[in-house]
Amino acid sequence: xxxxxxxxxxxxxxxxxxxxxxxxxxxxxxxxxxxxxxxxxxxxxxxxxxxxxxxxxxxxxxxxxxxxxxxxxxxxxxxxxxxxxxxxxxxxxxxxxxxxxxxxxxxxxxxxxxxxxxxxxxxxxxxxxxxxxxxxxxxxxxxxxxxxxxxxxxxxxxxxxxxxxxxxxxxxxxxxxxxxxxxxxxxxxxxxxxxxxxxxxxxxxxxxxxxxxxxxxxxxxxxxxxxxxxxxxxxxxxxxxxxxxxxxxxxxxxxxxxxxx
Amino acid sequence: xxxxxxxxxxxxxxxxxxxxxxxxxxxxxxxxxxxxxxxxxxxxxxxxxxxxxxxxxxxxxxxxxxxxxxxxxxxxxxxxxxxxxxxxxxxxxxxxxxxxxxxxxxxxxxxxxxxxxxxxxxxxxxxxxxxxxxxxxxxxxxxxxxxxxxxxxxxxxxxxxxxxxxxxxxxxxxxxxxxxxxxxxxxxxxxxxxxxxxxxxxxxxxxxxxxxxxxxxxxxxxxxxxxxxxxxxxxxxxxxxxxxxxxxxxxxxxxxxxxxxxxxxxxxxxxxxxxxxxxxxxxxxxxxxxxxxxxxxxxxxxxxxxxxx
Numbered sequence: 001x002x003x004x005x006x007x008x009x010x011x012x013x014x015x016x017x018x019x020x021x022x023x024x025x026x027x028x029x030x031x032x033x034x035x036x037x038x039x040x041x042x043x044x045x046x047x048x049x050x051x052x053x054x055x056x057x058x059x060x061x062x063x064x065x066x067x068x069x070x071x072x073x074x075x076x077x078x079x080x081x082x083x084x085x086x087x088x089x090x091x092x093x094x095x096x097x098x099x100x101x102x103x104x105x106x107x108x109x110x111x112x113x114x115x116x117x118x119x120x121x122x123x124x125x126x127x128x129x130x131x132x133x134x135x136x137x138x139x140x141x142x143x144x145x146x147x148x149x150x151x152x153x154x155x156x157x158x159x160x161x162x163x164x165x166x167x168x169x170x171x172x173x174x175x176x177x178x179x180x181x182x183x184x185x186x187x188x189x190x191x192x193x194x195x196x197x198x199x200x201x202x203x204x205x206x207x208x209x210x211x212x213x214x215x216x217x218x219x220x221x222x223x224x225x226x227x228x229x230x231x232x233x234x235x236x237x238x239x240x241x242x243x244x245x246x247x248x249x250x251x252x253x254x255x256x257x258x259x260x261x
Numbered sequence: 262x263x264x265x266x267x268x269x270x271x272x273x274x275x276x277x278x279x280x281x282x283x284x285x286x287x288x289x290x291x292x293x294x295x296x297x298x299x300x301x302x303x304x305x306x307x308x309x310x311x312x313x314x315x316x317x318x319x320x321x322x323x324x325x326x327x328x329x330x331x332x333x334x335x336x337x338x339x340x341x342x343x344x345x346x347x348x349x350x351x352x353x354x355x356x357x358x359x360x361x362x363x364x365x366x367x368x369x370x371x372x373x374x375x376x377x378x379x380x381x382x383x384x385x386x387x388x389x390x391x392x393x394x395x396x397x398x399x400x401x402x403x404x405x406x407x408x409x410x411x412x413x414x415x416x417x418x419x420x421x422x423x424x425x426x427x428x429x430x431x432x433x434x435x436x437x438x439x440x441x442x443x444x445x446x447x448x449x450x451x452x453x454x455x456x457x458x459x460x461x462x463x464x465x466x467x468x469x470x471x472x473x474x475x476x477x478x479x480x481x482x483x484x485x486x487x488x489x490x491x492x493x494x495x496x497x498x499x500x501x502x503x504x505x506x507x508x509x510x511x512x513x514x515x516x517x518x519x520x521x522x523x524x525x526x527x528x529x530x531x532x533x534x535x536x537x538x539x540x541x542x543x544x545x546x547x548x549x550x551x552x553x554x555x556x557x558x559x560x561x562x563x564x565x566x567x568x569x570x
Contacts, residue, residue, distance in 0.1 A: 057456060083458030095453035097446045099510075108446050112458040114439045175457060 109174030266407030279523015304497025508563025
């Protein structure tokens with residue numbers, strides 16, 4: 001799964017522009033994400049990286065351009081439709097359901113996979129009970145995988161930041177996504193936590209074959225993890241290629257280090 | 262000195278009337294839990310549900326329907342009205358305000374209150390309409406143990422019974438079902454809920470529908486007690502101290518808060534009242550709420566708010 005072929009495009013972004021009033025967040029951005037790869041989106045602060053993720057999962061609707069996901073192009077996709085289609089995500093500033101336990105948060109990720117209605121669930125009877133147990137089983141696998149067994153019953157608001165990020169990843173994984181969007185999964189973490197998180201990301205990609213698009217500031221992490229990198233600056237794509245190509249690109253170096261005018 | 266029998270009578274009466282406050286408070290808790298909105302319109306929804314019920318009931322009885330059929334049809338009609346209201350509120354008031362500040366949403370429910378109060382009286386009339394769904398006479402219990410026995414109002418017992426069933430049902434719904442989990446998720450974080458595939462507009466409709474049905478239940482009991490009339494909307498104000506004491510996010514809290522207020526204000530009236538001039542029943546609840554706010558701002562059962570700084 002580590003070297004995807006060119007024709008296996010999972011998602012393609014074509015000429016996407018997005019503006020809030022007069023502020024242009026994205027201008028004519030095009031790139032694609034191939035099946036099974038880890039695709040990094042990088043760029044200086046305010047480059048439009050998060051806006052790009054928000055467009056992909058339907059929080060924002062682009063003013064121009066289109067998104068094609070698994071062969072279907074949709075002009076306006078609402079977030080829950082994106083989730084239904086197999087896109088899950090995490091957020092830059094952890095967005096968990098703070099009142100709930102880690103377990104319930106991850107179970108919430110199974111919402112779409114449950115079939116039986118609330119009547120049978122309320123009675124905890126027959127097939128609905130079997131279904132709940134089956135989902136609980138899958139969730140326990142994810143909890144094992146992320147090594148958070150000890151905190152499953154703890155309300156997430158009480159957890160340290162690094163673990164909250166892990167629970168959030170767990171919730172996204174519980175959806176068994178085809179495409180996983182990670183918005184700065186390692187922001188604010190110490191070295192050890194970063195290494196753990198990198199390992200989880202690689203394992204998810206290896207074991208489940210999940211396609212991943214991630215935004216990250218730590219260049220060492222990006223170079224290690226990703227197959228291909230797209231670079232944004234002021235809402236415009238300035239480079240796209242393998243980590244080595246991008247690293248050598250003059251426009252990228254200028255964007256990061258500043259350039260004398 | 263007041264006899265023990267009389268004390269018991271006041272306590273039981275107070276507890277049972279407290280349950281009736283809880284019925285109204287429940288509607289607030291539901292919406293607050295699921296959308297973080299303090300719904301000022303809950304009192305108006307009780308009025309609307311009551312009017313829809315009593316007017317259709319009267320009409321059906323006048324047309325010669327047997328009483329049981331008229332009650333069933335009347336309840337069904339009122340439930341449909343509450344469903345339509347829930348849909349309209351979601352579509353035109355809250356839907357456009359997703360991801361807005363809590364205060365903005367609160368203000369919008371104040372607007373909804375005036376529209377609901379006006380519209381419901383315009384459509385169904387603004388008189389006092391008596392409702393007779395439950396018996397209103399009294400039981401005398403333990404006549405052997407206490408002189409004169411203990412007087413218990415049958416309506417209050419019915420109210421308590423209904424509230425109990427309602428709470429059990431709601432607790433199961435919130436804790437055990439996928440929709441309940443989705444409701445709690447939406448209350449915590451709109452964006453995160455959307456990202457796991459929860460359609461917010463549908464969830465809000467469900468919440469307002471459930472709150473509308475709770476309002477209908479409250480209207481059956483309160484309408485029998487007071488008659489269906491405009492002043493029923495002031496119940497919303499009585500629910501406020503109940504919520505402060507029980508906690509805004511807790512269904513059991515709404516019940517316990519109601520019990521404390523109900524019993525507290527009746528006992529205070531009888532035992533404290535004579536010493537400070539009487540008539541304290543009307544403000545005692547608010548003083549009690551104030552005391553709770555000082556000691557335990559999240560209420561007895563509310564979720565402790567933990568902020569990381």
